[in-house]
Amino acid sequence: TTEIYTLSLHDALPIFNSTELDDVIKKLRSNQITLSYWASDPEDHESQIVAKTAGLFLADKKVTYSRKISSGDMSGIMFDRKIEQYIDNQLNDELLSLALQSGIFSRFRVDKKIPEAKYEQLYKLWIEKSISKEIAESVLVTKISDKIVGMVTVGCKNDRGDIGLIAVNESARGMKIGEMLVNAALHWSAKKGHNTAQVVTQGVNRAACNLYEKCGYHVEKTENIYHIWL
Numbered sequence: 293t294t295e296i297y298t299l300s301l302h303d304a305l306p307i308f309n310s311t312e313l314d315d316v317i318k319k320l321r322s323n324q325i326t327l328s329y330w331a332s333d334p335e336d337h338e339s340q341i342v343a344k345t346a347g348l349f350l351a352d353k354k355v356t357y358s359r360k361i362s363s364g365d366m367s368g369i370m371f372d373r374k375i376e377q378y379i380d381n382q383l384n385d386e387l388l389s390l391a392l393q394s395g396i397f398s399r400f401r402v403d404k405k406i407p408e409a410k411y412e413q414l415y416k417l418w419i420e421k422s423i424s425k426e427i428a429e430s431v432l433v434t435k436i437s438d439k440i441v442g443m444v445t446v447g448c449k450n451d452r453g454d455i456g457l458i459a460v461n462e463s464a465r466g467m468k469i470g471e472m473l474v475n476a477a478l479h480w481s482a483k484k485g486h487n488t489a490q491v492v493t494q495g496v497n498r499a500a501c502n503l504y505e506k507c508g509y510h511v512e513k514t515e516n517i518y519h520i521w522l
Contacts, residue, residue: 351399353495453481
């Protein structure tokens with residue numbers, strides 16, 4: 293099978309004209325890159341025309357949400373069910389299932405050139421590294437009948453409290469568990485001394501966007517993420 297190598301273009305300007313994009317693609321090919329991605333400014337009309345003309349795949353309309361931490365977040369709120377830290381060092385089937393559910397709108401899943409097994413491998417690694425505290429500081433979970441039905445990973449990014457993965461099992465949706473998990477993440481961030489909280493999601497994931505907005509987040513930045521296959 294063909295391995296997928298990635299090179300981020302985040303260090304470049306989010307605006308390209310056709311000549312600049314051609315130059316970047318030549319450099320990628322010279323480095324034998326199979327897949328790269330471009331975070332482009334959706335408000336720049338020329339960039340979007342360039343991407344469309346070049347046949348780039350619009351893999352994600354990335355939305356960064358943020359909100360200020362309030363005194364209410366610090367004091368915490370009463371939850372309808374217990375939110376606890378996952379203390380087991382091993383990944384179990386319930387958390388793996390939730391991790392995969394959290395990425396159903398991920399660009400790594402919607403781009404059909406990326407095999408489903410690669411997407412699953414990526415999200416399995418993500419939750420494993422969250423549990424081991426390599427890329428998260430804590431994994432918060434809630435249970436029904438001793439089964440984990442919701443989880444959120446939390447950490448610090450750019451001096452902000454940050455949500456990495458969040459998911460509620462299909463069997464437990466409609467019970468406000470997502471809202472409880474977001475509020476638990478805010479409480480965690482407040483206790484860590486952060487003044488601001490943030491989370492990144494996909495614009496097409498309206499359920500997630502509505503959840504964050506309901507919890508007081510506002511849109512800070514949007515980006516069109518294009519996949520460049522070579």
